[in-house]
Amino acid sequence: MHEETRRDGEATDGEAADSETGELPEAVVDGAARLTRLARDAVDENEAAAYRGRRAEMLADHDFTSRIREEDETLVLHPAEWMDDGVVRVERIEDTGRAYEIPLTGADVDGDWDAVEEHNAELVDAVEAEDGATHAANARIFADFMGNHYLRRADAASRDEIQEFLTEYYPRNAWPSKKQETVVRESVERVFEAADADVPEF
Structure with missing residues (x-):
């Protein structure tokens, strides 16, 4: 939901x-x-x-x-x-x-949308610099999902939110390449690594 x-x-x-x-x-x-x-x-x-x-x-x-x-x-x-x-x-x-x-507005633990988007964009850039374009493309999709649906930073995603992304949003809306689809779970992990944050078990 x-x-x-x-x-x-x-x-x-x-x-x-x-x-x-x-x-x-x-x-x-x-x-x-x-x-x-x-x-x-x-x-x-x-x-x-x-x-x-x-x-x-x-x-x-x-x-x-x-x-x-x-x-x-x-x-x-x-x-x-x-x-x-x-x-x-x-x-x-x-x-x-x-x-x-x-x-378009509302209270949220992560602040306003601009701040969330800026943070998430930095994570996507970091993933691209460290892991390449394929992981970065998945990271961008994940960042959009977290920012637009939950107004949250990608590295603050819960286990349930990650599961929702992987099982519902990504297959239905992302239109990934086969290469992207193969590594998407790893791409999500790379987002957390870029933020030096713990990865929830998913």
């Missing part, structure tokens, strides 16, 4: 997208959340606009769009067909469960 990615106020079960129901792939939801945070934190407006543009293109590929609900700082992803001239038309909404709600 992922607390950060919600549909209609409820946590999703992390299942892969079903093209018949119009549900978004989990990786797209994660990407939209990440680009939104980057846009909100960008100092340069052109940079922020570029992030928003990438988010719009990613969602448009699935006939979805987004808006920010400012009152509780929540990113809402919903089918583009609900919109008319930039306004959500209630009469067009047949199934509210198709919408996704992603809180």
